[in-house]
Amino acid sequence: MKPEESATTGADLLVKALIDEEVEVVFGYPGGAVLPIYDSLFKQNRLRHVLVRHEQAAVHAAEGYARSTGKVGVVLVTSGPGATNAVTGLTDALMDSIPIVCLTGQVPTHLIGNDAFQEADTTGITRPCTKHNYLVKSVGDLARSVHEAFYVARSGRPGPVVIDLPKDVLMNKHEYVAPPKVAVTHKSYRPQTQPDPKKIEQAIEMIAGAKRPVFYAGGGIINAGPKASKLLTQFVHLTGYPVTNTLMGLGSFPASDKQFLGMLGMHGTYEANLAMHGCDVMINIGARFDDRITGNLTKFSPGSKKIHVDIDPSSINKNVRVDLAIVGDAGIVLEELVKAWKAKQPKVDQKALKAWWAQIDTWRARNCLAYKPNNKVIKPQFALERLYHHIKDKDHYITTEVGQHQMWAAQFLKFEQPNRWMTSGGLGTMGYGFPAALGVQIAHPEALVIDVAGEASILMNIQELSTAAQYRLPVKIFVLNNHYMGMVRQWQELLHGGRYSESYSESLPDFVKVADAFGARGLRCEDPDKLDDTIKEMIELKHPVIVDVIVDEKENCFPMIPSGAAHNEMLLGPDDKQSAKVSEEGMVLV
Amino acid sequence: MSKDTIVAHTISVLVANEPGILARVVGLFSGRGYNIESLTVAETNAQESQSRITIVTKGTPMIIEQIKAQLDRLVPVYRVRDLTVEGPHIERELALVKVKGVGEKRVEALRLADVFRAKVIDAKSDSFVFEVTGNTDKVQTFVGLMENLGLVDVVRTGIVAMSRGGEAL
Structure with missing residues (x-):
């Protein structure tokens, strides 16, 4: 066949390249610059397009899809405002290492730089909020760029990649270039996945010699695939050591396991944070010593030797100096550690370990997640406990928005498996949870998908109810409605003398009517005694549902490490408030 | 040397000579609050389309280590070498x-x-x-x-x- 005969338009090439990359679904919103792509999509039925109602939601939906499946999420938006609206989602995906390929339309090449209609410097704007980006200037480069983008997005530390596509490039013709058959070797980008064997040996020695050890496992384990979670569980069982998870790592170790200490960090459990503070060997796998985790860096786990396993060398020694750094894929490193441990059968100081567990048990006995029950108003913690009771035996996925409800969800819902928990950890994006839930539901049509939300966050992407209705996505939005931007209010109470500046949720819509207007179902519950029935009804409905749960307005999220404080300076409950002195340095921190 | 001592380092970066590469490097420095004392860039291998960037920057040893790791993380970067620490x-x-x-x-x-x-x-x-x-x-x-x-x-x-x-x- 002559090249001219096999040549097709850029838009058709793009669709073919996406299919070859095993893409099943694209979340997008059309516009002038991407019309040729939409035309190509129209003419085929391999790729499914899900029409969102705002481009930010397209990226969050793709994130939910990616995080619940381990595949790359794909986004398609137009030039100018389409691309700028996607920026929040891209930044979110960068912070949480979610593999995304975002296709953005662009004005034709000859108009670039002329302030054309719906022109924006998309590669310029997205450079700091993507792992990498491309401006495809010639149709001959298109297919290759798409294949490379998928490789970059999913390999190493995953992240979002933008491909900016000028309209003329989409309309010009060229032959297709298939993805390389063997694994791509990029000319300059070579992520290191295999750990240094010498360091594995050193790690085994350090881990075996520990008297007060703790595993600190993060989102890197989730990103390394379900096998990595199994290996972590296996390694933790082999050693008999305690383990804690970061917010992003929840589900990488079964929450019901007796070696699990719960989540650590600012709103982590007392036992997890004190174990981190008092340990002599810390084994960090796939976490990045984020400021929500460490609290005051100068007082962070002062007496411990630290091992840090990370696929990204720039995460090592960024915030915390470590004693042994292992660069590699969390799954591969864990496999090596398990192998080495089994081969060596090292002698662990069982007496010391027993004493350490006894110490941990006294911390556990404080029951740090306890709250004062109330039979008049619904406590948000109670609402989540009841929710968990009803969903735990069902195939379920949880997403959240950002704020108090997110932290309570992390504390009170238990995650037994990876890829079941989708939350905006790094960027803290209000409005993330609902579109993310739509993406999860698209990937898992039969599963129960619940967005735990606050009444303020849900308003940030409420328009997606229309998407949910169009595609009959039976996502459940479980709103903990306390009439406040709760976390803002909590900080104002603790740090700003109770001056609740602009944090009251004034003029809220009637969420039941909102649901109705969009063709969803709305439920409301104000009575603790009726909560179980409401939750059951929510689960049974085969529609998108908003449940407006009216909860205690004044409830605060504890335990809490106030900003600027150390792990052993936690506030356990409202009664600790008076004794808390937040330093001036702490006030500056977010 | 104390961990807070600020020292100047000369860093050599071999990059793919593609549009936007300089913006990526400079944006990384401004975005993360690092200093650029001096920066030079030009194509050094036309056949392979490679450029060499020489950056003089200042920071504590921890910051310098971060700068190098961050540079190395950029997709079009082949190699990063700290000439100040890697011998004469x-x-x-x-x-x-x-x-x-x-x-x-x-x-x-x-x-x-x-x-x-x-x-x-x-x-x-x-x-x-x-x-x-x-x-x-x-x-x-x-x-x-x-x-x-x-x-x-x-x-x-x-x-x-x-x-x-x-x-x-």
């Missing part, structure tokens, strides 16, 4: 120095240029443009001496650097 290296920069004057000052400028092995690359009856190369110290000293002799304009390339010995980057 040579640094050079070039300056064009315009001096205006007549009489004794003009003669003195020419005499000093000779001492510094600066070349005259443009001459008018009342002005010279000197080309001076060397390490930063030498260039700075020469420019300083010209200040009293009618200095009107200076342009400098910033530092280029290379390790000593037979090894490539």
Whole structure:
């Protein structure tokens, strides 16, 4: 066949390249610059397009899809405002290492730089909020760029990649270039996945010699695939050591396991944070010593030797100096550690370990997640406990928005498996949870998908109810409605003398009517005694549902490490408030 | 050396010569609050389409380590080398120095240029443009001496650097 005969338009090439990359679904919103792509999509039925109602939601939906499946999420938006609206989602995906390929339309090449209609410097704007980006200037480069983008997005530390596509490039013709058959070797980008064997040996020695050890496992384990979670569980069982998870790592170790200490960090459990503070060997796998985790860096786990396993060398020694750094894929490193441990059968100081567990048990006995029950108003913690009771035996996925409800969800819902928990950890994006839930539901049509939300966050992407209705996505939005931007209010109470500046949720819509207007179902519950029935009804409905749960307005999220404080300076409950002195340095921190 | 000591490091970065690469590097420095003391960039291998960027930056040892790791993380970056810590290296920069004057000052400028092995690359009856190369110290000293002799304009390339010995980057 002559090249001219096999040549097709850029838009058709793009669709073919996406299919070859095993893409099943694209979340997008059309516009002038991407019309040729939409035309190509129209003419085929391999790729499914899900029409969102705002481009930010397209990226969050793709994130939910990616995080619940381990595949790359794909986004398609137009030039100018389409691309700028996607920026929040891209930044979110960068912070949480979610593999995304975002296709953005662009004005034709000859108009670039002329302030054309719906022109924006998309590669310029997205450079700091993507792992990498491309401006495809010639149709001959298109297919290759798409294949490379998928490789970059999913390999190493995953992240979002933008491909900016000028309209003329989409309309010009060229032959297709298939993805390389063997694994791509990029000319300059070579992520290191295999750990240094010498360091594995050193790690085994350090881990075996520990008297007060703790595993600190993060989102890197989730990103390394379900096998990595199994290996972590296996390694933790082999050693008999305690383990804690970061917010992003929840589900990488079964929450019901007796070696699990719960989540650590600012709103982590007392036992997890004190174990981190008092340990002599810390084994960090796939976490990045984020400021929500460490609290005051100068007082962070002062007496411990630290091992840090990370696929990204720039995460090592960024915030915390470590004693042994292992660069590699969390799954591969864990496999090596398990192998080495089994081969060596090292002698662990069982007496010391027993004493350490006894110490941990006294911390556990404080029951740090306890709250004062109330039979008049619904406590948000109670609402989540009841929710968990009803969903735990069902195939379920949880997403959240950002704020108090997110932290309570992390504390009170238990995650037994990876890829079941989708939350905006790094960027803290209000409005993330609902579109993310739509993406999860698209990937898992039969599963129960619940967005735990606050009444303020849900308003940030409420328009997606229309998407949910169009595609009959039976996502459940479980709103903990306390009439406040709760976390803002909590900080104002603790740090700003109770001056609740602009944090009251004034003029809220009637969420039941909102649901109705969009063709969803709305439920409301104000009575603790009726909560179980409401939750059951929510689960049974085969529609998108908003449940407006009216909860205690004044409830605060504890335990809490106030900003600027150390792990052993936690506030356990409202009664600790008076004794808390937040330093001036702490006030500056977010 | 204390962990808080701020030291200047000369870092050599081999990159793919593609659009936006300089913006990526510069954006990384501004976005993360690092300093750039000097930066030079040009294509060094046309066949492979590679450019070499030489950056002089300042920071604590922890920050310098971060800078190198962050640079290495960029997709179009092949290699990052810290010349300051990886053994002896040579640094050079070039300056064009315009001096205006007549009489004794003009003669003195020419005499000093000779001492510094600066070349005259443009001459008018009342002005010279000197080309001076060397390490930063030498260039700075020469420019300083010209200040009293009618200095009107200076342009400098910033530092280029290379390790000593037979090894490539």
